[in-house]
Amino acid sequence: MIKMEHVSKTYQTGMPALNDINIHIRPGEFAFITGTSGSGKSTIIKLLLDELKPTKGKILVNGKNLSKISHRNIPYYRRNIGVVFQDFRLLQDRNVYENVAFALKVVEATNRRIKKAVPEILSTVGLAPKYRSFPKQLSGGEQQRVAIARALVNQPKILLADEPTGNLDDRNGWEIMRLLEDINKKGTTVVVVTHNMEFVKKMNKRVITIRKGQVVSDVEPTEEF
Amino acid sequence: MKISSFFYSLKQGFKSIWRNKMFSLASIATMAACIFLFGVFYSLGVNFSRMVDSAEESIAITVFFNEGISDQQIKDIGKKIEKRPEVSSYKFVSAEEAWESAKKDFFKGNDEVAASFADDNPMANSANYQIFMKDVSRQETLVKYLQKVDGVRQVNQSQVAAKTLTDLSKLLSIIFVAIILILIAVAVFLISNTITVGISVRKEEIAIMKLIGAKDSFVRAPFIVEGVVIGLIGSGIPVVLLWFMYQNIVRYIAAKFQFLSNIINFVPEGTVFKVLVPISLALGVGIGYIGSRVTLHRHLNV
Numbered sequence: 001m002i003k004m005e006h007v008s009k010t011y012q013t014g015m016p017a018l019n020d021i022n023i024h025i026r027p028g029e030f031a032f033i034t035g036t037s038g039s040g041k042s043t044i045i046k047l048l049l050d051e052l053k054p055t056k057g058k059i060l061v062n063g064k065n066l067s068k069i070s071h072r073n074i075p076y077y078r079r080n081i082g083v084v085f086q087d088f089r090l091l092q093d094r095n096v097y098e099n100v101a102f103a104l105k106v107v108e109a110t111n112r113r114i115k116k117a118v119p120e121i122l123s124t125v126g127l128a129p130k131y132r133s134f135p136k137q138l139s140g141g142e143q144q145r146v147a148i149a150r151a152l153v154n155q156p157k158i159l160l161a162d163e164p165t166g167n168l169d170d171r172n173g174w175e176i177m178r179l180l181e182d183i184n185k186k187g188t189t190v191v192v193v194t195h196n197m198e199f200v201k202k203m204n205k206r207v208i209t210i211r212k213g214q215v216v217s218d219v220e221p222t223e224e225f
Numbered sequence: 226m227k228i229s230s231f232f233y234s235l236k237q238g239f240k241s242i243w244r245n246k247m248f249s250l251a252s253i254a255t256m257a258a259c260i261f262l263f264g265v266f267y268s269l270g271v272n273f274s275r276m277v278d279s280a281e282e283s284i285a286i287t288v289f290f291n292e293g294i295s296d297q298q299i300k301d302i303g304k305k306i307e308k309r310p311e312v313s314s315y316k317f318v319s320a321e322e323a324w325e326s327a328k329k330d331f332f333k334g335n336d337e338v339a340a341s342f343a344d345d346n347p348m349a350n351s352a353n354y355q356i357f358m359k360d361v362s363r364q365e366t367l368v369k370y371l372q373k374v375d376g377v378r379q380v381n382q383s384q385v386a387a388k389t390l391t392d393l394s395k396l397l398s399i400i401f402v403a404i405i406l407i408l409i410a411v412a413v414f415l416i417s418n419t420i421t422v423g424i425s426v427r428k429e430e431i432a433i434m435k436l437i438g439a440k441d442s443f444v445r446a447p448f449i450v451e452g453v454v455i456g457l458i459g460s461g462i463p464v465v466l467l468w469f470m471y472q473n474i475v476r477y478i479a480a481k482f483q484f485l486s487n488i489i490n491f492v493p494e495g496t497v498f499k500v501l502v503p504i505s506l507a508l509g510v511g512i513g514y515i516g517s518r519v520t521l522h523r524h525l526n527v
């Protein structure tokens with residue numbers, strides 16, 4: 001599903017962010033990527049979104065070689081990947097419903113599909129009753145749910161989350177983690193970047209640890225009894 | 226693009242114009258000034274060139290013949306004149322006709338003086354061809370040619386300053402083009418600034434759109450709408466204004482300066498605006514479109 005082979009990334013500043021990374025994430029997996037600040041976690045997410053091009057190496061996502069996707073086709077590629085961030089990135093001037101519908105508008109979905117899909121996904125993330133609220137009127141956890149709903153409404157095969165709980169307290173953080181787990185159980189491949197070791201330890205998922213741009217450990221979940 | 230996306234982009238475009246009212250207004254105003262001046266120049270231009278045309282029609286070259294020339298020779302000269310491409314028309318004026326016309330011009334009210342010449346036409350040698358030009362700028366060439374033709378004694382050019390008129394209209398059109406170009410540049414610059422502000426206001430939204438998988442055309446569309454709408458409003462207003470002004474000024478001058486009615490013969494507004502309206506709107510929309518397209522490419526790489 002996601003395959004990074006000997007991937008290196010050096011920013012234009014000369015800063016080497018990733019150095020010969022090899023990661024293979026299988027379909028339906030839930031994987032944490034963890035590591036200290038500046039280790040290169042967000043750089044991995046950006047490479048997977050085709051926002052950045054690797055300096056070296058090959059990236060395959062959904063069987064597609066990212067270096068072979070033309071500029072024109074990047075939007076179509078991205079429609080198969082949902083992404084959420086630490087700071088939610090919601091549109092402040094639009095309510096919950098509109099924020100989620102936006103993701104479908106942007107891919108030129110029919111109004112019929114929008115009317116059907118948005119309420120569905122909002123109830124999946126538990127926000128159906130608040131569909132008319134504006135981001136400012138919601139808690140951080142709720143805002144992140146909206147962001148997750150927006151990322152999922154287009155039914156992507158992969159969900160990438162860069163520090164999704166970074167701005168949340170423990171309780172809200174756990175709720176988001178549980179939600180991501182549920183989403184994964186329904187078949188979506190989920191990759192979560194975090195440096196909250198509490199979640200990492202208790203969730204029993206695959207953990208890929210990055211340090212100074214290199215994979216220093218890649219631990220599969222222990223068998224559940 | 227789907228019809229629902231089209232309406233979405235339209236709505237976003239209008240929103241953007243509204244959200245950044247001051248810049249939009251400045252762009253519309255510049256655009257309007259640009260189109261207005263264009264319209265003024267155009268209206269003046271067509272009227273001026275009609276005046277030049279009618280002046281050209283009245284400008285004639287007169288060709289006099291050697292004494293004792295035969296009718297056949299005169300006919301031959303006529304044929305040569307006819308072949309020249311710069312000639313629009315020519316006519317033969319006999320000595321008698323020349324005298325009649327001269328009498329009218331010079332001896333108005335002095336019939337007795339005129340009558341004293343009665344038996345002895347003082348203009349016995351003044352039979353001539355009057356030539357009307359298609360193109361005044363080539364008058365000199367024709368005169369030089371005619372002077373060398375056999376049997377031609379003298380070539381007179383009417384001294385209505387043909388050259389001055391053509392030179393003046395050339396100069397005016399150069400000034401006209403220069404001013405319009407400067408104004409277009411200013412309008413493009415302002416629209417570009419407006420779009421830049423629009424982009425920076427919506428930077429977050431655009432970043433999200435791109436991450437979610439919006440095509441470039443979808444990201445662009447609201448800004449193109451913004452530019453084109455500014456262009457349309459900015460050209461529509463001055464066109465309407467010009468329409469009223471033109472009608473009123475023509476009417477005013479016609480009423481106030483009736484004695485000029487032979488000289489000044491205005492081009493009817495229908496004829497002027499049939500051309501002016503589509504050109505102005507196309508110019509407005511074109512400037513708006515290009516302004517936003519260029520800006521988008523520079524700032525968003527879309």
Ligand SMILES: Nc1ncnc2c1ncn2[C@@H]1O[C@H](COP(=O)(O)OP(=O)(O)OP(=O)(O)O)[C@@H](O)[C@H]1O
Pocket residue numbers: 011012013015016017035036037038039040041042043044195
């Ligand atoms: N646009 C950029 N230009 C230059 N250097 C960059 C850029 N983005 C990141 N870097 C550098 O690349 C390295 C990796 O950055 P990255 O954002 O991937 O780290 P991270 O693991 O996500 O850190 P954090 O946990 O703080 O988010 C850092 O040293 C950072 O300074």
Ligand SMILES: [Mg+2]
Pocket residue numbers: 041042043162
């Ligand atoms: Mg990061």
